[in-house]
């Protein structure tokens with residue numbers, strides 16, 4: 039679409055079921071923000087729309103499990119997500135939420151129109167119902183034994199152990215994941231949207247009309263369309279969501295993927311009375327930024343809904359990204375394998391641009407990519423600090439030292455080949471960056487900006503103003519000839535810095551702001567039409583002292599993050615747990631080996647500290663038929679008073695050992711946690727001393 043009158047840019051609605059992590063940012067919020075900031079700099083009429091997706095089964099399930107209302111769940115996460123986005127500089131024009139009344143009205147009216155136009159097929163089917171919890175169960179919420187491998191915690195849609203695709207009917211002894219009740223089948227009626235009626239149109243519109251879409255997006259659409267589309271239920275049995283606006287649909291709400299994309303329309307309505315200019319005029323260019331898991335909804339289902347409704351523009355492009363992995367492993371919110379944005383901002387306050395830089399430079403634009411803390415450190419230290427920061431800092435320091443803090447004049451008659459080379463580079467850079475941004479190649483665009491900074495360093499190195507400054511006349515003043523050389527070099531380096539501020543701004547807005555402050559210029563300079571100009575800073579204008587734009591990140595900071603990530607990991611059950619090596623694991627033993635141990639319950643009769651030894655306690659333990667003296671290294675965890683009368687587990691047949699002159703006959707069992715604290719084992723109720731432990 040060439041030169042549309044306006045742009046409408048949306049980013050996938052984050053699900054209000056948890057905080058956002060950096061994979062979300064890399065997937066769609068950061069690229070969308072870069073694109074929108076660029077369009078605004080080009081003085082385009084653009085709206086940037088987003089909000090929380092607050093409906094759907096996982097939220098109701100979570101509420102049920104926690105014993106709170108779904109509203110309480112979304113009220114916890116919506117503000118948290120909103121704040122993380124704001125602090126990262128994601129510049130939405132509105133960040134709304136789908137529980138907003140405007141959204142409920144808009145989505146219900148949308149459904150009603152399709153209903154009145156006769157689009158829906160009503161079908162009655164049997165579905166699993168949890169009588170204890172009073173809800174219909176999505177396949178995922180039914181668990182049971184896998185018929186293929188016998189794994190007892192297989193889901194109704196898949197066995198995580200053997201990977202088999204399942205249906206709830208195939209599970210042996212199915213159970214509700216909510217209440218453990220046995221699910222029963224119940225008849226229920228739903229409204230189905232006939233996607234197959236749009237197949238021909240979709241093929242023409244996407245496969246013929248949008249060959250420019252990214253390969254991953256186009257390819258996924260092609261495969262969906264070639265496999266054939268089917269009717270999809272657009273309603274669910276639930277009380278949480280947008281109520282189906284039909285009298286015969288009591289207790290039913292819209293399917294979350296029917297209502298969520300309509301959220302883009304409702305949020306625009308909420309934002310401006312001119313919303314129809316953006317949604318209903320064909321001269322709007324609508325762009326959906328999403329992650330790859332949402333392609334079918336934004337490229338197939340939502341466009342078919344818009345087409346059926348009529349009167350709305352269709353997306354002109356859907357630049358979906360692939361996934362970002364963390365330290366070589368897939369992000370998993372349930373295992374807490376993620377870098378959470380709010381935690382990052384606590385650990386690295388005011389370092390939004392470093393994360394923005396790393397996520398863009400390593401964006402999963404064409405394939406899944408990996409985020410590692412080491413790469414984060416390297417890119418910061420070797421690129422932001424060493425290339426961009428270094429160039430600007432050198433320019434500022436030299437300008438203050440050799441040109442009295444003012445923009446020196448350019449002596450045009452003295453320009454040499456190096457000067458002309460860097461002038462050409464400045465002039466041609468904006469077009470290279472624009473071309474990449476307009477094709478949604480944000481990594482390449484950022485690379486071009488950094489390339490200009492790199493050339494700035496090369497230019498500075500060739501001109502060596504600090505060497506020229508040694509050419510002095512007898513009274514120690516820099517010669518007029520040398521000063522003119524210095525003036526030219528620093529004049530061009532300053533113009534280059536002003537250009538870098540414009541070009542880097544969509545990517546690193548916080549850094550661009552600091553640069554404006556150093557240059558004492560106003561935001562207006564950041565308009566893209568100024569990029570490539572060589573007169574952005576006027577001769578004689580005095581500039582501020584240099585500010586530190588980036589700082590080096592030390593190894594310890596990175597080590598801390600890696601440890602934090604690993605410490606937070608929640609081990610997954612069985613399959614995943616077995617993939618995590620346990621450093622304390624010992625070789626397998628036979629049952630006969632185990633039987634050699636004589637484990638007994640004992641009651642502590644007396645207890646005292648062993649003299650002159652910090653760690654040891656001497657205990658007298660009743661083992662029923664005999665009393666034993668045992669020395670145990672638990673003095674730093676328990677006081678003698680705490681132990682008298684308490685029951686413990688003893689290894690009774692351990693060979694006696696002399697410890698500090700005392701013969702110890704047996705060993706008391708403790709559990710050691712990750713922090714090295716010892717916890718005594720004891721039976722959960724009083725047990726006759728001497729009882730065997732098996």
Ligand SMILES: [Zn+2]
Nearest residue numbers: 184187197200
């Ligand atoms: Zn299985």
